Amino acid sequence: MVDTTIGAAGVIQPAEVKDVELYHPKSWVTKYVFCQDAKVIAIQYAITALGIGLVALVLSWLIRLQLAFPSSFSAIGPTDYLQFITMHGMIMVIYLLTALFLGGFGNYLIPLMVGARDMVFPYVNMLSYWVYLLAVLVLVASFFMPGGPTGAGWTLYPPQAILSGTPGQDWGIILMLASLILFIIGFTMGGLNYVVTVLQARTRGMTMMRLPLTVWGIFMATVLALLAFPALFVGCVMMLFDRILGTSFFMPAIVEMGQHLKYGGGSPLLFQHLFWFFGHPEVYIVALPAFGIVSDLISTHARKNIFGYRMMVWAIIVIGALSFLVWAHHMYVSGMNPYFGFYFATTTLVIAIPTAIKVYNWVLTLWRGDIHLTVPMLFALSFIVTFVNGGLTGLFLGNPVVDVPLSDTMFVVAHFHMVMGMAPIFVIFGAIYHWYPKVTGRMMNEALGQFHFWVSFLGAYAIYFPMHYLGLLGVPRRYFEMGDMAFIPQSATTLNIFITMAALTVGFAQMVFLFNLIWSLFWGKPAGSNPWRATTLEWQTPETPPGHGNWGKELPVVYRWAYDYSVPGAKEDFVPQNQPPTPRAA
Amino acid sequence: MSITLLLLAVIGAIAAWWLSQQRLMSKPWLEVGAIDDVRGTGASPVPAATVGLGVFLAVVVTLFALLISAYFMRMQTADWAQMPAPKLLWFNTGLLILSSVALQYAQVAARRGRMEDVAGGLVAGGLLALAFMAGQLLAWQQLNAEGYFLATNPANAFFYLLTGLHGLHLLGGLVALALTADKVWRGLEPGQVRLSVRLCAIYWHFLLALWIVLFTLLTPWVGDFATICRQLLT
Ligand code: HEM
Ligand SMILES: [Cu+2]
Numbered sequence: 108m109v110d111t112t113i114g115a116a117g118v119i120q121p122a123e124v125k126d127v128e129l130y131h132p133k134s135w136v137t138k139y140v141f142c143q144d145a146k147v148i149a150i151q152y153a154i155t156a157l158g159i160g161l162v163a164l165v166l167s168w169l170i171r172l173q174l175a176f177p178s179s180f181s182a183i184g185p186t187d188y189l190q191f192i193t194m195h196g197m198i199m200v201i202y203l204l205t206a207l208f209l210g211g212f213g214n215y216l217i218p219l220m221v222g223a224r225d226m227v228f229p230y231v232n233m234l235s236y237w238v239y240l241l242a243v244l245v246l247v248a249s250f251f252m253p254g255g256p257t258g259a260g261w262t263l264y265p266p267q268a269i270l271s272g273t274p275g276q277d278w279g280i281i282l283m284l285a286s287l288i289l290f291i292i293g294f295t296m297g298g299l300n301y302v303v304t305v306l307q308a309r310t311r312g313m314t315m316m317r318l319p320l321t322v323w324g325i326f327m328a329t330v331l332a333l334l335a336f337p338a339l340f341v342g343c344v345m346m347l348f349d350r351i352l353g354t355s356f357f358m359p360a361i362v363e364m365g366q367h368l369k370y371g372g373g374s375p376l377l378f379q380h381l382f383w384f385f386g387h388p389e390v391y392i393v394a395l396p397a398f399g400i401v402s403d404l405i406s407t408h409a410r411k412n413i414f415g416y417r418m419m420v421w422a423i424i425v426i427g428a429l430s431f432l433v434w435a436h437h438m439y440v441s442g443m444n445p446y447f448g449f450y451f452a453t454t455t456l457v458i459a460i461p462t463a464i465k466v467y468n469w470v471l472t473l474w475r476g477d478i479h480l481t482v483p484m485l486f487a488l489s490f491i492v493t494f495v496n497g498g499l500t501g502l503f504l505g506n507p508v509v510d511v512p513l514s515d516t517m518f519v520v521a522h523f524h525m526v527m528g529m530a531p532i533f534v535i536f537g538a539i540y541h542w543y544p545k546v547t548g549r550m551m552n553e554a555l556g557q558f559h560f561w562v563s564f565l566g567a568y569a570i571y572f573p574m575h576y577l578g579l580l581g582v583p584r585r586y587f588e589m590g591d592m593a594f595i596p597q598s599a600t601t602l603n604i605f606i607t608m609a610a611l612t613v614g615f616a617q618m619v620f621l622f623n624l625i626w627s628l629f630w631g632k633p634a635g636s637n638p639w640r641a642t643t644l645e646w647q648t649p650e651t652p653p654g655h656g657n658w659g660k661e662l663p664v665v666y667r668w669a670y671d672y673s674v675p676g677a678k679e680d681f682v683p684q685n686q687p688p689t690p691r692a693a
Numbered sequence: 694m695s696i697t698l699l700l701l702a703v704i705g706a707i708a709a710w711w712l713s714q715q716r717l718m719s720k721p722w723l724e725v726g727a728i729d730d731v732r733g734t735g736a737s738p739v740p741a742a743t744v745g746l747g748v749f750l751a752v753v754v755t756l757f758a759l760l761i762s763a764y765f766m767r768m769q770t771a772d773w774a775q776m777p778a779p780k781l782l783w784f785n786t787g788l789l790i791l792s793s794v795a796l797q798y799a800q801v802a803a804r805r806g807r808m809e810d811v812a813g814g815l816v817a818g819g820l821l822a823l824a825f826m827a828g829q830l831l832a833w834q835q836l837n838a839e840g841y842f843l844a845t846n847p848a849n850a851f852f853y854l855l856t857g858l859h860g861l862h863l864l865g866g867l868v869a870l871a872l873t874a875d876k877v878w879r880g881l882e883p884g885q886v887r888l889s890v891r892l893c894a895i896y897w898h899f900l901l902a903l904w905i906v907l908f909t910l911l912t913p914w915v916g917d918f919a920t921i922c923r924q925l926l927t
Contacts, residue, residue, distance in 0.1 A: 227741040295752060299745050307741040309734040315715040330708075333748065334701065337756035341763060344854070352843055354850035356767065372772035372847065377763055380694055384759070416721060424712065431701060668721035688725045 132655075141237075143229035144655060145214045145300075148236045150546070152210035155236075159243050160203035161621075166195040168614055175607035177588035185587040186274040189258030192585055194250075196261030197283070200389065201290060202243055204531055208396040209294070209332065210239060212538060213301045213325045215546065219645035220322050222310025222663045222685075224656045226300040235300070238293030245286040252278035259283075260585060262386070263342075265357040265378050266370075269350040272363075280350060284343045291336045291343075301329040310644075312665035317684070319643045319669040320419055324399020327427045328392045334431070335388035342381035349373070379441055383434035390527050391430040394494075395423060397534040398465055401487045403669070404537050405469055407641045408484035409476030410680055412670035415468040422461035429458045439507045440514045448507045455505035459498065466495055477673065477680075481639075482556035486537030489564045490530050497526025500575065515585075518578025521571045529567040536563070536620070543624075544638045548651050549631030555623040559616050566613035573602050640681050643669050647683050696765065700758040704751050746892050750899055753862065757903060760858070761910065764851050768919060775848050775913040776841045785828035786908060792821035793894075793901045800894040806883040811890060815874045818897065822867060826860055855907050859900070866896050 132138035142148065170191050173183045183191075214232070218225050226232045249256040258274030259267060267273050269280055305318070305326045318326075345356040349370070357378045358370035398419075406413045413419060435443060435451040469491050478484065500522040504510045513519060536559070543551050581594050589595050637646040649659040663685040671682035737744065767773070799814025833853065843853050873889040909915060 228745060295749075299748055302748050303741050303745045307736050307744055309736060311734065313734050314719075314721075315734075316717065316719050316721045333752050334704070334755050337752060338697075338759050340756060341759045344858075345763070348843075348850060348854065352850075354844050355772075355847055356763070356850060369844070372770045374767060374770065377766050380766075381759065381763065384694065384697070412722060417717070417719075420717065428705060431698070667725045670722065 141233060143225075143233045145218050145226045145229070145232060146546075146653065146657075148232055149211050149214035151236050152206055152214060152239065155240055155243055156203050156207040156211060157621075159198055159246070160207075162247075163195045163198035163203060164614060164617060166191045166198075168611060170195060171607040171610040173587070175604040186255075186258060188587045189260075189585070190256050190274050190279070193258050193260050194246075194256050198246070199528065200261065200393070201287070202246065204393045204527075204535075205294070205332070205389070206239060206290075207535060208393060208531070209301065209325065209329055210236065210297055212321075212396060212400070212542075213297070213329065215542070216321055216645060217301055217304050217325060218308070219648065219653060219657055220319050220643055221305060221308060222313055222644050222658070222665060223304055223308035224658065224662070227303045227308050228300050231296045232300045235293050235297035238289055238296065242286045242289035242293060245282050245289060249275065249279045249282035249286070252282065254278055257283045262382060263346070263378075264382075265346060265349065265373075265375050266359060266361060269346065269358070270361070270363060281347065284347045284350070287343045288340060288347075291340045294332060294336060298329045298333045301325060302333065310662045310665060313684075316417070316420070317665060317668045319399075320402035320413065320416070320423075321396070321399040321643075323420055323423050324395045324397070324402075327423045328395040331388045331395070331427050331430060332392045335385045335392065338381045338385035342378055342385070345381075346378065376438075376441060379438050380434070383437045384431075386437060387434040388430045390523075391426060393527055393531050395427065397490065397494075397531040398423065400534050400538050401469065401490050402472075403643065404483050404487040404534075404541055405472050406670050406672060407541075407639050408481055408487070409473055409478045410672045411472055411476040412672055413468070414471040414474075415464075416668065416670065418464055419468055422465050425461045426458060429454060429461075433458065436505055436510070439510045452506055456502065459502060462498060466491060481540075482551070482553065482560055483537040483541035483639075485557075485560045485564075486533045486540065489560070490533045490537070493525055493533060493567065494530040497522055497524075497530060501526060512581075513578060515583055516578040517574045517582045517584055520584045521574035521578060524571050524574075525567075529571065533564070536560075539624075541639065542645075543627070544634030544651075545645055545648075546652055547628055547631070548634055549627050550634045550638060551627040551631060552623050555619055555626075559620045559623065562616035562619075563613055566609050566616065569609035570606050570613065573606055577602065640679070642671055642681050642683050644684055647685055694762050694766075697755070697758045697762045700754055704754070707751075740888055742888060742892060743895075746895060750896075753899075753903075757855075757858075757907075760851075760855060761906075764855075764910065765919065767847050767851070769923070770847070772846065773848055774846045776836070776846065776852065778908075778912045779832045779835050781828060781832045781835060782908060782911075785825050785832065786904065788821050788825040788828060789901050789904055792818045792825060793897045795821060796890075796894040796897045800890050803883055803887045803890040808877060808883060808886075811883075811886065812874070812877045815870060815877065815890070815893075818893075819867060819870050819874065822863055822870075822897075826863060829856055829860055832856075852911055855911065859904055859907060862903075863900055866893065866900060869893055869896070 132142060132144070137143075139147065142151075169183055170188065172180060173188055214226070217223075246256075252275075254275050254277040256275050257263070257268065257279035259269075259280060263280075263283070269276065273280070275283075305322060309315075309318075345354075348354040349356050349358050353369050355370045355373035357375055358368075358373040359375065360371040361368045402413050402419060432454045433451055435447060436455045439448060439451075473488075500518070504513060504519065504522060540551050540556055543549070577599060580596070580599060582589065582599060589599075634651065636648065636651040639646070644663055644665070645653070647663060648654075648657060664687075665684045666687055667682065667684055669684055671677070671684075673680045674682055795814050795818035797814075799811045799818060802808075802810035802814055833856070836849070836852075841849050843850055869889075870893050873886060873893055876886045876889060
């Protein structure tokens with residue numbers, strides 16, 4: 108461990124780290140495969156997450172094709188359809204968004220932004236990735252097992268999740284639960300690193316209140332995840348017991364095909380509590396890093412300091428704390444004591460306050476800024492619009508009376524895709540365009556990026572706006588086909604075809620993005636060390652891409668907060684965090 | 694879920710206390726440091742590994758709090774039939790206490806630099822912990838022999854689940870213990886093993902406390918007590 112001195116004002120990290128303490132890769136394998144350097148682990152996480160995310164993207168096309176042209180594809184039967192929606196949802200939420208924000212961006216940015224050489228427990232950090240990869244492989248394996256993956260819906264509600272009517276009852280559900288358990292174990296290893304690195308490895312002068320908001324967002328999200336994932340873990344373990352060992356934690360007495368099953372007395376509601384105790388914080392596990400990253404993108408690309416930094420930090424903390432108190436708004440239709448309904452509706456709506464504060468602060472940051480409409484900025488702006496949009500429909504759903512008719516309709520699908528699907532994905536894209544130059548030393552192609560942005564952004568609205576309307580008509584979610592239902596007009600079918608076309612177009616734009624990622628690696632414009640002229644520490648590394656140990660001989664010293672843009676009287680329109688103040692002229 | 698929320702509130706209180714030390718009211722935009730004024734970061738003087746263990750224990754507390762919440766919720770259904778706790782568990786508890794004591798001994802020895810005693814304490818602690826786990830397995834076997842199978846009743850299922858998960862945590866601790874013992878074997882200086890020994894001891898005391906909580910819950914009279922409480926409330 109590093110020896111720290113305790114000065115008058117607290118702990119001061121030593122400027123130089125003894126060389127032996129750094130982990131040194133000795134061969135190709137330890138440098139690129141079993142590597143303990145957080146930057147490499149970050150890239151491994153990101154590639155794996157994007158890879159499995161691609162699978163989920165393809166599944167979404169299949170879902171959309173079925174919805175637009177019911178039963179015209181012999182390859183998509185009702186069973187397949189349920190499996191597709193389940194796997195699509197689960198992969199997107201857990202294996203893509205959570206893994207990419209925390210494992211990907213967390214690993215890359217935390218050590219660099221706080222001015223550390225690496226994560227505090229590099230070995231555990233490496234294990235974290237390999238356990239994550241194993242979780243992904245187990246998930247993928249379920250596609251190839253007899254019976255295929257589970258079709259229980261990403262919420263995996265028992266009893267149906269483990270009954271024989273549900274696809275993937277043999278192996279699918281078992282592998283799904285096993286994969287989630289592995290994911291959680293792997294995440295916990297990584298999460299300990301992210302939290303403790305922020306707590307203990309900040310460089311000299313980097314107080315908590317000087318951290319870039321990206322770090323605050325990822326930090327708080329990790330804390331939420333560490334405390335929320337155990338609920339999913341418990342739920343998964345108990346359901347696995349029910350499925351394999353015949354216990355009745357969640358399974359009530361059931362007659363199936365005229366036969367009494369061996370189960371009895373279990374409580375499906377108990378699972379719902381556990382699932383949503385994890386599930387609601389999970390949406391903020393995804394949202395908080397997005398909040399943080401967007402704040403930094405906006406400030407950098409509008410050349411203005413973030414408005415209300417302090418309030419932004421407080422809002423992140425308050426949102427994090429509140430998100431543990433609202434879980435049952437996902438269970439209004441499961442039946443509950445009216446007082447509970449009232450309580451959960453209130454807490455749900457209260458979260459809107461700190462969230463709204465953040466939105467105002469972003470807008471005020473933009474106000475009279477020197478806005479550069481670069482690709483990262485466009486994505487950041489689109490996040491704000493889309494997030495507000497989804498948040499507003501959330502306010503509808505937060506009220507039990509409104510929620511009951513809308514629950515389990517396309518309206519909910521539209522809500523969460525806006526707020527947790529599109530909005531965070533936009534941030535991920537923006538962040539990739541923004542930090543790609545640091546990771547690779549080259550810029551991504553601007554024209555392709557603009558194309559990618561406009562198609563994705565407009566396309567997302569073409570997809571999800573009409574879906575709200577379908578939901579209001581009463582079109583249910585998770586249905587293989589509608590058949591001839593009186594309340595669904597012909598126009599709904601036309602609308603479905605339109606949505607599918609939009610979805611396929613957006614899907615195509617993602618291929619352009621992937622092409623850009625690879626193309627720019629070889630032929631992108633050389634970026635230099637600080638192409639966006641940003642203040643935060645990761646742009647001030649002696650080498651780009653940052654070398655092993657991040658900083659040369661000495662760790663940087665931080666003299667100011669992360670948002671000194673357009674400071675009056677300064678030579679440049681940005682002042683890096685590690686730039687010493689000029690001595691006052693005599 | 695109220696138990697979980699209660700424990701989360703405790704964790705939250707610790708976090709709030711820590712946050713209150715971080716000058717959340719400061720105005721960073723006005724505070725440009727002077728050149729020679731290298732301020733502390735507000736990080737705690739505790740080594741990172743200790744903080745890491747603390748965070749990990751918070752996760753484990755949450756995990757078991759959720760299980761215990763589930764336990765109380767499931768207990769309310771009519772099919773619940775508490776099974777007698779095997780007498781052997783008392784003996785096992787004794788073993789775990791001794792194991793904790795041995796590690797405490799090792800920790801004190803490490804602080805005083807008596808490496809021989811450190812090695813002794815670690816080995817004794819490890820063996821006693823292994824004996825505890827063997828005892829737990831034996832208890833499972835006794836229960837099975839008496840017909841209290843895992844799937845016959847939710848009370849049984851919880852018993853196996855809770856003791857099993859506790860055992861797995863102890864197993865993880867044994868790996869850390871083995872690594873620490875290995876350091877002592879290789880003849881590292883007291884200064885280089887002190888921290889590892891200390892962390893092992895903390896983890897052991899934690900698992901002991903956790904076991905005592907679980908043991909209390911799993912004995913039949915808690916079920917009766919919970920029923921009485923519920924009747925009083927309704
Ligand atoms: C003020 C803001 C928000 C409110 C009031 C709100 C409210 C709700 C409510 C009441 C539901 C349940 C609908 C139903 O099943 O009938 C719901 C579903 C959902 N929300 Fe939100 N929400 C908000 C923000 C968010 C955010 C920020 C995210 C993600 C980043 C999110 C993600 C989701 C997801 C994924 C679901 C669907 C879960 C499922 O049933 O599969 N929400 N929201
Ligand atoms: Cu929610």
